[in-house]
Amino acid sequence: MAQPATGYPNRPIRLVIATPPGSTPDVGARLLAQYLTEDLKQPVIVENKPGVNGLIAVREVLKSPADGYTVLVAPSSTMAVTPHVYKKQAGQVLNDFSAVSQIYQTDMSLIVRSGEGLESVGALLDAARKSPGKLTAAYAAVGSASHVAIELFKQQAGVDIYTVPFNTSPAAALAVASGNADLLFETVASTEPVVSSGRAKRIAMTGASRFKLVPTLPTVAESGVPRFVITTWAGAFVPRGVAPDRIATLSSAIGKVLANRDMARKLHTAGLLPGDASAPSFEAFWRAEAALWEKTVAQSKALQQE
Structure with a gap:
């Protein structure tokens, strides 16, 4: 059941990262956590849960209450590609999460x-x-x-x-x-x-x-390969059921962080560009990306798993 947004956040927020320490999403998430801690006036704790291309982190977050205090940070491969690679997991990823903000793109x-x-x-x-x-x-x-x-x-x-x-x-x-x-x-x-x-x-x-x-x-x-184009990104997601006001609070805070020149400079140093922090626009973008990759995976037997 969705929780009321009043007073949110009033305790630490947990960022569950779908990739290992030192990975690109981890770099972006740890930078984000530093600035969010300052902006939200609450500790933002980073926890890596890598494995099965992010599905271990997905399951971990879905076990948590839908209250906005547990946030998944995952790359495009986990959120837009993996649902079609591991078809039995598609509903878990695409149906059970709401987008909060794109953190970076590259x-x-x-x-x-x-x-x-x-x-x-x-x-x-x-x-x-x-x-x-x-x-x-x-x-x-x-x-x-x-x-x-x-x-x-x-x-x-x-x-x-x-x-x-x-x-x-x-x-x-x-x-x-x-x-x-x-x-x-x-x-x-x-x-x-x-x-x-x-x-x-x-x-x-x-x-x-x-x-x-x-x-x-x-x-x-x-x-020499004229149709070859791939961009990647990472974003913040919460389980469906989190109150819209809480998603808006998180999205606004992340947007403020990404607009910070020092944060942008650090992302650039890592080869990353700040993402679009608007929850509605990121939700639409994510769904479009997932539809695109569904077609791509269907054309490659090497990408299809049980």
Whole structure:
């Protein structure tokens, strides 16, 4: 049953993050928690519950009262892709949550091993076509953004690339840096440690146009795979039944944080752009994204799970 909004919040708020520490959603959520604590005058506690591409966190939050004190922070892969990858879970994600705010949005980057001659998307495509199945792509988990990205890339480019799952995005990036994989689609935040160390190289971004935080990098679309476009995001969600006034309070507070110049600067440093904090507009955006990915997953057997 929905709880009245009067006096909300008057005790700590729990942010349950659907990804592990150090992941891109975790970075965004922890920055958000710092500023929300100041704005709401209540502690905002961060708790990571990774696993099954976010479904462990989904179940954890749905066990909590619908009172606005337990908030799910999850990426687009969990909220828009996973419901169609794990079809039995679709209702749990799409029917049992309300959107609060988009926290950030970003394009993914394509990284490759340094010194392997894969200096451009064109060179990568040439290598893949010359030796089908020889190149190896890492990805974070079944149904993750990195998994969706490589499967779409293979489909649209018409190439055969062997794929290997890893437990987390940082682990997948490390696999490329250490020579256990040749390429990876992941966010700037997750790949920055291996790129800045020189062990991997970022060769393209996945947006429809050049990403404004790294404008010198071409897009995959302009580099030989013209229909390939992927952007990712993370948002805050609450179980259905939370009072509309409480959702509005949370959304307004997050919007205030995202408008803070210092917060925006820190997000930019992590390769992220502040999201749209309006609950109604984010709800509509999320539903549209889920409908789009339903069609995409249906076309890929590699993405379909029980």
